[in-house]
Amino acid sequence: MNSCIVFPERLLIYHAGTGRSMFLGCLRVTTIFVFAFFTLVVAPTHLYAENEPLWIAGAVMASGTIPLLTVAYVSSPFVANIHLRLPQFTRYSRDLLFRYSQSLPKDAKLEITTMNFIGKPRVSLVRAADLHAVRERFGMVNYARDTKDINSKRPWWMGRAVRQFGVHGGTPLKDGSGIWDNISQTITKRSN
Known part of the structure; x- marks a missing residue:
């Protein structure tokens, strides 16, 4: 039977589709690396620089955080x-x-x-x-x-x-x- x-x-x-799934997975991982680089490397450099105002470090952190949050919000479903x-x-x-x-x-x-x-x-x-x-x-x-x-x-x-x-x-x-x-x-x- x-x-x-x-x-x-x-x-x-x-x-x-495999291509769409792979692209989205790579995009998510890339935004994680961008976030880590901007918040752990670039932002502290501007934060501890003597000649720069604090808002520059905040702007650098935002430029790493905004793409991460945008991709997370749009791609999660x-x-x-x-x-x-x-x-x-x-x-x-x-x-x-x-x-x-x-x-x-x-x-x-x-x-x-x-x-x-x-x-x-x-x-x-x-x-x-x-x-x-x-x-x-x-x-x-x-x-x-x-x-x-x-x-x-x-x-x-x-x-x-x-x-x-x-x-x-x-x-x-x-x-x-x-x-x-x-x-x-x-x-x-x-x-x-």
């Missing part, structure tokens, strides 16, 4: 990929999978992978019914969920649950093409 299974239990339905956990009956044919994605049940689970600030993947298990369409952070966030209950039950050392997600564009997929489009339409309809 397993020889008839066409799709895996976790199906990749959205991938932002970036979604690298999304996997759909498939029930057994949908794994046997493309037609069943496509119909499942068009009438997605509320308990359908998505594994949404974002990157933390240093580029490490962070996977959030989200029910499709918990997502709603939004427009936040200058359009960088287009899906969000309520995380108050999740955060109240999490230990302090685990950090906060990811609330905002930015899903933009994406690369063509062999098996999961069109599935994310159906799911995003369903989420948008439920949000209105």
